[in-house]
Amino acid sequence: MPSRHTDPDIMHSMRKTVSFAIKVKDKSTSARTGQIKTPHGIVRTPNFCAVGTQGSVKALDGQDLQNIGLDIVLANTYHLHIRPGEKVVQKLGGLAKMMNWNGPTMTDSGGFQVFSLGIALEQGVGKLLKEESTQRKPRLNKITQEGVYFQSHLDGAKLFLSPEKSIEIQEALGADLIIAFDDLESPKYSYKETLQSLELTEKWLVRSKNAQKRHDQLLYGVTHGGKYEDLRIKSAKFNDLHFDAIALGGAHLDKKNMYDVVRWTVENVADAKPKHMLGVGEIDDIFNIVELGIDTFDCVIPTRVARMGWFFVNPPEGNKKNRFRKDISKSLNSASKDPLDKKCTCMVCLSYTKGYIHHLFKARELLVYRLLTYHNLFFYKTLMEQIRESIEQRRFLKLKDKWLS
Amino acid sequence: MPSRHTDPDIMHSMRKTVSFAIKVKDKSTSARTGQIKTPHGIVRTPNFCAVGTQGSVKALDGQDLQNIGLDIVLANTYHLHIRPGEKVVQKLGGLAKMMNWNGPTMTDSGGFQVFSLGIALEQGVGKLLKEESTQRKPRLNKITQEGVYFQSHLDGAKLFLSPEKSIEIQEALGADLIIAFDDLESPKYSYKETLQSLELTEKWLVRSKNAQKRHDQLLYGVTHGGKYEDLRIKSAKFNDLHFDAIALGGAHLDKKNMYDVVRWTVENVADAKPKHMLGVGEIDDIFNIVELGIDTFDCVIPTRVARMGWFFVNPPEGNKKNRFRKDISKSLNSASKDPLDKKCTCMVCLSYTKGYIHHLFKARELLVYRLLTYHNLFFYKTLMEQIRESIEQRRFLKLKDKWLS
Numbered sequence: 139m140p141s142r143h144t145d146p147d148i149m150h151s152m153r154k155t156v157s158f159a160i161k162v163k164d165k166s167t168s169a170r171t172g173q174i175k176t177p178h179g180i181v182r183t184p185n186f187c188a189v190g191t192q193g194s195v196k197a198l199d200g201q202d203l204q205n206i207g208l209d210i211v212l213a214n215t216y217h218l219h220i221r222p223g224e225k226v227v228q229k230l231g232g233l234a235k236m237m238n239w240n241g242p243t244m245t246d247s248g249g250f251q252v253f254s255l256g257i258a259l260e261q262g263v264g265k266l267l268k269e270e271s272t273q274r275k276p277r278l279n280k281i282t283q284e285g286v287y288f289q290s291h292l293d294g295a296k297l298f299l300s301p302e303k304s305i306e307i308q309e310a311l312g313a314d315l316i317i318a319f320d321d322l323e324s325p326k327y328s329y330k331e332t333l334q335s336l337e338l339t340e341k342w343l344v345r346s347k348n349a350q351k352r353h354d355q356l357l358y359g360v361t362h363g364g365k366y367e368d369l370r371i372k373s374a375k376f377n378d379l380h381f382d383a384i385a386l387g388g389a390h391l392d393k394k395n396m397y398d399v400v401r402w403t404v405e406n407v408a409d410a411k412p413k414h415m416l417g418v419g420e421i422d423d424i425f426n427i428v429e430l431g432i433d434t435f436d437c438v439i440p441t442r443v444a445r446m447g448w449f450f451v452n453p454p455e456g457n458k459k460n461r462f463r464k465d466i467s468k469s470l471n472s473a474s475k476d477p478l479d480k481k482c483t484c485m486v487c488l489s490y491t492k493g494y495i496h497h498l499f500k501a502r503e504l505l506v507y508r509l510l511t512y513h514n515l516f517f518y519k520t521l522m523e524q525i526r527e528s529i530e531q532r533r534f535l536k537l538k539d540k541w542l543s
Numbered sequence: 544m545p546s547r548h549t550d551p552d553i554m555h556s557m558r559k560t561v562s563f564a565i566k567v568k569d570k571s572t573s574a575r576t577g578q579i580k581t582p583h584g585i586v587r588t589p590n591f592c593a594v595g596t597q598g599s600v601k602a603l604d605g606q607d608l609q610n611i612g613l614d615i616v617l618a619n620t621y622h623l624h625i626r627p628g629e630k631v632v633q634k635l636g637g638l639a640k641m642m643n644w645n646g647p648t649m650t651d652s653g654g655f656q657v658f659s660l661g662i663a664l665e666q667g668v669g670k671l672l673k674e675e676s677t678q679r680k681p682r683l684n685k686i687t688q689e690g691v692y693f694q695s696h697l698d699g700a701k702l703f704l705s706p707e708k709s710i711e712i713q714e715a716l717g718a719d720l721i722i723a724f725d726d727l728e729s730p731k732y733s734y735k736e737t738l739q740s741l742e743l744t745e746k747w748l749v750r751s752k753n754a755q756k757r758h759d760q761l762l763y764g765v766t767h768g769g770k771y772e773d774l775r776i777k778s779a780k781f782n783d784l785h786f787d788a789i790a791l792g793g794a795h796l797d798k799k800n801m802y803d804v805v806r807w808t809v810e811n812v813a814d815a816k817p818k819h820m821l822g823v824g825e826i827d828d829i830f831n832i833v834e835l836g837i838d839t840f841d842c843v844i845p846t847r848v849a850r851m852g853w854f855f856v857n858p859p860e861g862n863k864k865n866r867f868r869k870d871i872s873k874s875l876n877s878a879s880k881d882p883l884d885k886k887c888t889c890m891v892c893l894s895y896t897k898g899y900i901h902h903l904f905k906a907r908e909l910l911v912y913r914l915l916t917y918h919n920l921f922f923y924k925t926l927m928e929q930i931r932e933s934i935e936q937r938r939f940l941k942l943k944d945k946w947l948s
Contacts (some may be wrong), residue, residue, distance in 0.1 A: 193902065197909040200894065222902040226878045230898045238894040473631045489605065489643040493635045496629040497598065504602040504912050 139220055156314055156356035158183075158383065158412040158433075162530045168404060168431030169534050171526045176242040177354055178234050180209070180449065183412065184428045184525055185246055186518045187212040187436035193227065193237055195515070196441050197508040200238030205485065206516045207407075207523075210242040212436040215307050216251035216299070220290050224310035232312030233241035244315035244436070246302045246416070247346070249387070252286045253322035255279045261324050281321065283338065301345035310351045315414075317385050318346035320360040325392040332364040339387075340376055347380055354428035358414055360387040361403050365395040383412045386432070390417035397426055404431040409492040421450075421462045421521065425538045430524055440518050444510035447499050450517035458542050462517075466510065471496040484516035544874065551873035561719055561761035563588075563817040563838075567935045573809060573836030574939050576931045581647040581719035582759055583639050585614070587832045589815065589930055591923045592617040592649055592841035598632065598642055600920070602913040605643030610890065611921045612928075615647040615720075617841040620712050621656035625695050625702070629715035637717030649720035649841070651821070652709045652751070654765070654792070657691045658727035660684045666729050686726065688743065692896055706750035714757045720819075722790050724753035725765040730797040737769040745781055752785055763819055765792040766808050770800040778793050779811035787818045791837070795822035802831055809836040826855075826867045826926065830943045833930055839878050845923050855922035857886040863947050867922075871915065876901040889921035 160172040174181040188195045188203065190229035191214045195203060203211060213233055218224060230236040234243045255278040275466030279288030285300025304319035319342050323335040339362050350357055359381030363369030377384050386405050389399040396418075404413060414434045415427055424435060440450065448463045456479075466478075477487035478495065486495075486509045498506035546752035565577040579586040593600045593608065596619045600608060608616060618638055623629060635641040639648045660683040684693030690705025709724035724747050728740040744767050755762055764786030768774030782789050789812050793805040801823075809818060817838045823829065823840040832840070845855065853868045861867030861884075871883075883900065891900075891914045903911035932941035 192906045192908055193899075194906075194908040194910045197914065199910055201890070210818060221906055222877060222898070226898060226902070227549070229878050230880060230896050236896070236899050472627060473634050485606070490639070491635050493627070493631060494598075494641050497631070501597045501599075502625055503597055503599040504909065505599045505604055507909050508602070508604065508913065 153355040156409070158356075160410065164429075164529050164534050165258070166533065166535060167429045169428050169525075169529050170431065170433070172412070172433060173192050174242070174315070174356070174433075175304070176356075178242045178314055181434070181525060182209055183433035184424075184529075185209050185434050185522050186424070187434060188515050188518075189213075189436055189438045189441055190237065191438075192217050192221070193233060195511070196445065197511050198242065198435045198505075198515070202508070202512055203237075203239050203515075204241070206512060207519050208241070208515065210244060210434070211237070211239055212244040212246065212334050213306060213311070213313070214248070215245045215311065216248040216253070217436075218245075218311055219248065219299075219307050220292055220295075220297070224307045228310045228312065234312070234314075242314040242315070243412070244414075245308050245311050245313040245317065247308070247317040247319040247360070248299050249304075249317075249320040249322055250416070252279060252281070252288065252299065253324075255288050255291070261518070263328050276289075281338075283341070285319075289354040295324055301342045302349040305346050305349040305351075309350075309355065312355075314355060315358060316355045317358045317383070317414075318343045318360055320362060320387055322388050322391075323362055323364045325364065326365055329364075329366055330368075332362075332366055332369055335368055336362050336373055336531050339373075343377070343380060356383050356412075357381060358383040358385040358412075360385045360416075361407075362387050363399075364388065365392055365399065367398070367402050370399055370402040371406050374403040378407045378411070381411075383414070385416050387416055389415070390419065393423075396423070397430065400427055400430045400432065421456075422542055424456055425525070425542060428529075429534070429538065440514035444514045445507050447506075447510070447512050449478045450514050451479045452517075455479070455481075466492065466496050466506075468496075478510075478513050482513065482517065482520075484513050486510075486513040486516075486521060548585055559663070560759040563761075563815070565815065569834075569939050570937065571940060572746040574833050574930075574934050575838070576862065577646070577817070577838060579720070579838075581761075583645060583647045583719055586647050586839070587614055588838035589829075590614050590927050591829070592639075593920050593923075594618075594841055594843045594846055595642065596843075597622050597626070597831060598638060600916070602909075602916050603920070605645065607852060607913070608642075608644050608865065608920075609646070609678060612924050613646070613920065615649060615839070616642070616644055617649040617651065617718070617846070618654070618718070619653070620650045620709060620716065621653040621704070623650075623716055624704075624712050625700075629712045633715045639717070639719075642846045642922050645721070648718040649819075650713050650716050650718040650722065652713070652722040652724040652765070653704050653721075654709075654835070656723040656726055657684060657686070657693065657704065658695050658729075660696070660859060664693070666731050680770075686743075688746070690724075701891055706747045707754040710751050710754040710756075710762075714755075714760065717760075720763060720788070721760045722763045722819075723748045723765055723786070723794055725767060727793050727796075728767055728769045730769065732769055732794070734769075734771055734774075737767075737771055737774055737809050741767050741774055741778055744778075746784060748782070751914050761788050761817075762786065763788040763790040763817075765790045765791050765821075768804075768898065769793065770797055770804065772803070772807050775804055775807040775859065781902045783812045786816075788819070790819040790821050792821055794820070795824065795918065798828075801828070802835065805835045805837060826861075827863055827947055829926070830930070830947060833934075836941070845919035846916050849919045850912050852911075852917050853919075854883045855919050857922075858885045858946055860884070860886075869903050871897065871904050871911075873901075881930055882917075883918050884922070887918065887922065887925075889918050891915075891921075900927040 163170045172183045287348045301319040308316040359377035361373040363373040471492040474492035568575045577588045706724040713721040726743045764782035766778040768778040819839045820837045852872045876897040879897035933939045
């Protein structure tokens with residue numbers, strides 16, 4: 139296994155060491171393939187970031203991530219700041235090395251957790267608008283122009299996050315791709331409220347950029363503006379003016395308007411810049427959003443649903459209706475000698491039967507979480523591989539049609 | 544990695560395919576090295592069976608077990624009978640193949656669980672006498688001459704276990720080494736009660752032997768007799784008369800008398816027969832009992848304490864006083880760049896810092912259970928390797944002294 143590790147100790151290099159290049163553009167859609175070169179290796183795009191919130195992709199070790207063939211892992215600034223703290227991560231060699239992953243990494247800004255602990259509680263909105271809850275709770279943070287005061291979800295400790303602080307933390311964590319600090323709008327905001335939030339985000343974006351000291355990390359701006367076309371366009375243009383890379387924020391919270399939001403944004407950002415879609419997703423969304431010109435995604439779906447017993451399957455067994463997933467806990471699996479997916483060549487499908495994995499799940503054996511997570515991430519890895527290949531072979535829409543029709 | 548797999552589908556072979564041979568005998572003690580040859584590979588003795596109660600060594604997959612370098616895994620008849628059922632295990636290729644381990648395996652008889660659900664509840668005795676509880680609960684089973692009626696600990700279903708049933712289940716599970724069905728005495732039994740239990744065990748042992756249909760599995764007898772020398776000698780002689788391999792039962796429940804019991808037993812069983820010590824154990828016990836002539840051990844200690852955050856360390860950091868273990872949750876580990884054990888060459892120690900593992904444990908990340916379990920079993924594997932080497936190099940007592948003094 140060749141190490142992706144190039145130089146983990148490179149710190150405060152004055153050389154810009156992350157770059158993006160488009161390789162092939164699809165002729166009939168906005169889909170494209172490309173490469174993000176980082177000090178820790180190359181991310182082939184379109185691609186999917188496995189989520190390792192606390193510096194660990196649930197139940198998998200660094201070698202597993204390499205064996206799966208992933209290109210990049212995303213971790214959360216808020217969580218790592220609270221525990222173990224960015225100084226510890228830095229001392230342990232930085233995010234990638236600490237995890238024995240040593241490949242490219244990305245961190246978010248903590249903005250999403252500000253949302254989760256604030257307006258999301260107050261208005262009862264979850265990660266997706268459809269999961270809206272009638273429950274209203276007091277917010278656990280206070281947003282000012284300066285930044286966000288909040289309490290640790292672990293021990294109630296008083297904390298403060300600002301653009302400057304988020305960048306400082308992300309520089310210590312040492313990911314290759316980092317994200318500017320933003321104020322996430324509620325999908326329930328009025329036009330006026332959304333505009334106010336966007337104006338705060340714009341100030342924080344500029345402050346994030348000005349706070350950057352390391353130049354070996356690619357800083358992504360974040361676009362906002364809710365479901366309002368003019369605000370989304372304003373935000374896209376603002377980000378395009380200030381950043382070399384763009385992340386789409388908040389769009390996944392309002393699935394009804396998501397594709398429009400992506401379109402409005404992508405059309406107003408320079409083609410040559412890498413574009414990341416935060417918090418997506420589902421297989422159909424990935425196809426549709428790659429089609430609109432997005433390069434990278436991150437989402438907890440493949441890892442989270444694994445822990446609930448769901449495993450992904452290729453077409454035709456998997457389809458849009460079953461969301462390409464099946465439930466290992468079903469009794470029809472109990473004595474099956476088949477692998478999870480007959481079309482899959484991952485370590486799990488080559489070595490274990492559905493009957494055994496069903497037993498492990500029913501018996502709550504710890505091993506089951508690793509096996510299902512491994513398979514699901516291998517499935518996403520292979521999907522992104524197929525998508526890249528289809529774009530380069532001028533048959534992206536055919537592949538999409540095969541999967542989603 | 545060469546496969547240990549020789550022929551998993553061998554069923555009802557009339558050839559006796561498990562054999563034991565002593566290789567080197569220590570001159571100053573009863574310790575010896577040897578080999579148990581099985582259809583799934585060789586078990587070098589003295590050795591330690593990793594415990595995979597429900598057909599899974601907690602958090603590890605079959606490849607992990609091979610990478611650690613284990614020789615044998617033990618699973619529990621009672622648990623696998625209840626879930627997923629021996630017929631399912633058989634359909635999935637048998638215990639070893641189902642787990643993607645494919646190496647030698649052993650199953651116990653279910654006798655210990657009969658004890659756990661019966662007299663252990665009634666008299667408040669746990670796995671070890673020192674863990675004695677003042678709590679008394681009604682027993683969940685009923686013992687007759689015929690066998691044991693009990694309720695499933697999962698769903699209360701009424702079940703029956705007998706010598707014939709235990710052997711039938713163990714033949715379906717397909718382990719290489721199997722154990723006769725016994726009645727486990729409470730360490731609190733009087734002489735008379737112990738004798739009564741022993742007499743029942745003797746009947747059940749003969750019935751177990753008579754029930755055996757497969758001849759490619761080595762059937763171990765089980766010796767009992769509590770702490771009473773004459774009963775232990777009677778049981779050893781009885782087992783020696785009927786069986787080619789002997790397991791020591793109940794001795795680990797009463798640590799005060801354990802070494803005496805091992806001595807009384809070993810002295811009354813033919814030297815050439817392989818001897819297994821059930822439920823042991825601790826590092827010092829392994830040294831002392833290898834010295835008395837025992838060939839194999841099984842115990843949940845290395846796997847169970849891993850899940851509580853304990854990891855084993857070699858001398859001099861590990862010693863008899865700290866039981867060769869340390870606690871990863873201690874804050875002094877929080878930013879440590881050291882491996883768990885500087886002397887260890889396992890995958891975990893080569894790839895991860897104590898600081899990272901401490902973080903994973905504090906954050907309850909699933910990965911931590913795999914990493915600590917892997918390390919602890921590698922530690923036991925290496926210990927047994929060192930013990931075998933020391934016996935063959937005529938320095939067993941020196942090694943023991945180095946570890947235990």
